[in-house]
Amino acid sequence: MRKTARFRNDHRTAIAMNLEPNTPEPAHESIDTRCVRPDRVTEPTTRPLVPGIEWSVVYEFRDLDHVDAVYGGTEAGYVYARDGHPGAARLGAQIAALEAAEAAMATSSGMAAEAALFLGLLRQGDHITLGKGLYGRTQVLVAQDLARFGVDHSIFDPCDPDTWTDGVTLATKLCFVETITNPLVRVPDLPRLAEFCQSRGVALAVDNTFAPLIARPIAMGAAYVTHSVTKMIAGHSDATIGALAGSVEAIAAIRPAVSSFGMTANPFECALALRGMATLPLRFRKACENAQVLAEFLELHSQVDRVHYPGLKSHVDYRIASQILEGGFGTIMTIDLGSREAANRFIRRLQGRIPFAPSLGDVMTTLSHPVTTSHRGLTEAQRLALGITPGLVRLSIGIEDAADLRADFEMALGV
Template sequence: MSDTPSLIRRTPWPQGASRPVVTPLQPSVVYASPDPDTLDAQYLGTNPGFTYAREGHPNAEVLAAKIDMLEGAEGGIVTGSGMAAVTAALMGVLSAGDHILGGDQLYGRSLRLMSQDLNRFGIATSLADSTDARAFAAAIRPETKMILLEVVSNPTLRVADFEGIAALARERGILLAVDNTFTTPRGFRPFDHGADIVIHSVTKILAGHSDATLGYVAAKDPALRKAIYDFAVTTGMTASPFDCWLAERGIYTFELRYDRAEANAAALADHLATLPGVRKVLYPTRADHPDHNRAVSLLGARGGHMVSFEIEGGRAQANALTRGAPELAFAPTLGDIGTTVSHPASSSHRNVPLEARAAVGITEGFFRVSVGVEDIELLKSEFTKAVAASQAVRA
């Protein structure tokens, strides 16, 4: 027998008096325990440690703890995408025979989940105008178990009657789940205002660099938290350690990026409103926003980093706008460090019926802008060119 140690055996991680300043990336799928008793204790929660990456891993735990700090939460769960977080929150809690009531201007895939998927599992769904608590009160049923809201809607930037709906949920004993992706904990912390569940697409501005696909969900009630966790683990909504590592790196600059992007967004909204061919501009803190008073009451001066606007014309003018400023990334995403422009009619809401899109103001001339941290004068110049290009096309 050879005396040479086997290369197959894992080399112990080097230990020392110092420690890494940057969180190490830990891609291990499995973790070894010394004996069955220790493994039992880990599964029972009486001994710390990890077992199998689908059930949790160090990079996800570190990232979840950071977002917990921002949201004032405990025990948040990181998932493989934002929609995985939405799905885990709903499917982990709801059962056949339950009813969920959602805002009528949710993100497009959330709307699809509500309108086409949950019903297949015996979960009834309906939508109501999130800017009117009375509409929600009228839509509640005896079997309503959960309300799903966005504080600021995607992509129309309408501001929910949050206080009214939260009071209604408390009064009726209904769970309130909030997708806080747009607003972020920098702008609004739902748990401080009565939410039971908070959801994020970490992919967006929390991670901030369009290189990590992740979600996050937290619940106040430990029993709800366990139900959501169990569903996420069982269905394999595992977050990549590398993506968690990237998102943690991004989150250290989140507040700096958010504040700069928010200042840019407010200035860009005012600039867009002056351009010929722009029919309307939506930004929560502008005086002409349809929910301005509620936005100021709920969000204060935090208008956020998103701007939506509508140009004169249809698809031809929309095509010309995106081609007229190639430096602006035309991409169906938000929250990147650079500004991105999306066209909901051809992306996030393409599967929403035309009549439903029209009812909330999503036309072929409607655009959503995720404002980045570039020099504001550069952004003004690029959008001036883009809008001018759109209006140079004959209808």
């Protein structure tokens, strides 16, 4: 067998790795050993244009001084992928830039970002206020799972300042809302809510999943932003991933909980999210434009009882939305078709064109039915209190040609 130079004898690689260059090559090395110790090829002088996906669970140290330096923070380095890896760091930096935040970390899902915030920040006896109209699973996480850890909550209407004090006590540590609520796309006055929270010593956290680029809650006074990166940011329904942004100090304080509960994003999903993020501005702006055109069309359609879209002058929060959203009103709208039967007919007629797939944020337009999917975990009474009726269909508008989408809807609404 031809013997290639082992890394221990290779000067350039040895220097790159800070190894002893003259470490002697082993005299005998069977193929069994060679299989598990492949050659370290010479470090190239060029870099890949696209960063690689670092699969490694663990990182190698030179010696004990090196391990001390990395743990002590005097030398940069990774140790164990559950604590951090280059892909998660790259995505964190991109999310921080997107949100004008000091720092951000990538988590294994949008729910993991929320769980990281709650588990990293709250303790038994604390209280959290929740904006009405949150994603269904967020409500379940707080009402059922956090309750088991002794964290209490109360619900207020983020669009009604008269309710903001509801339930707030000295134990209230966090207030959690969405930039655009789900599924009725209400838009709270975030700067005013942030001011209120600051006056009460409560940290405001905003799930900005529906409004990347068009809203920057941290600049409006929020302490934390969460994202289901799974949605618009990754953008292709092929990665389940999330992110939490905040100050350097806040993110550093939450990081240990992310490691303990095993919530770090994996390298492959980070790479997919980074790839998606490169086209986020193009995709999202186009989808916002499509959404505006379609909302205006659907609002005038005789078979649609009501269109909920903050870009319509008829929307209850149009004024606030115009003030706080920049460059579009988002890609989510909800239409009321009056009954479950009408919603079902609409969904069936669109099969093969617009999928009934209970998520959002894909390049392709998809639709969902809140009663049977995202808000299924709530009781009927809870749903009705939120205005979620069986005739509601939520549309996540994509980047197709708007005229084609309009034709699809026209066909599906035809009598």
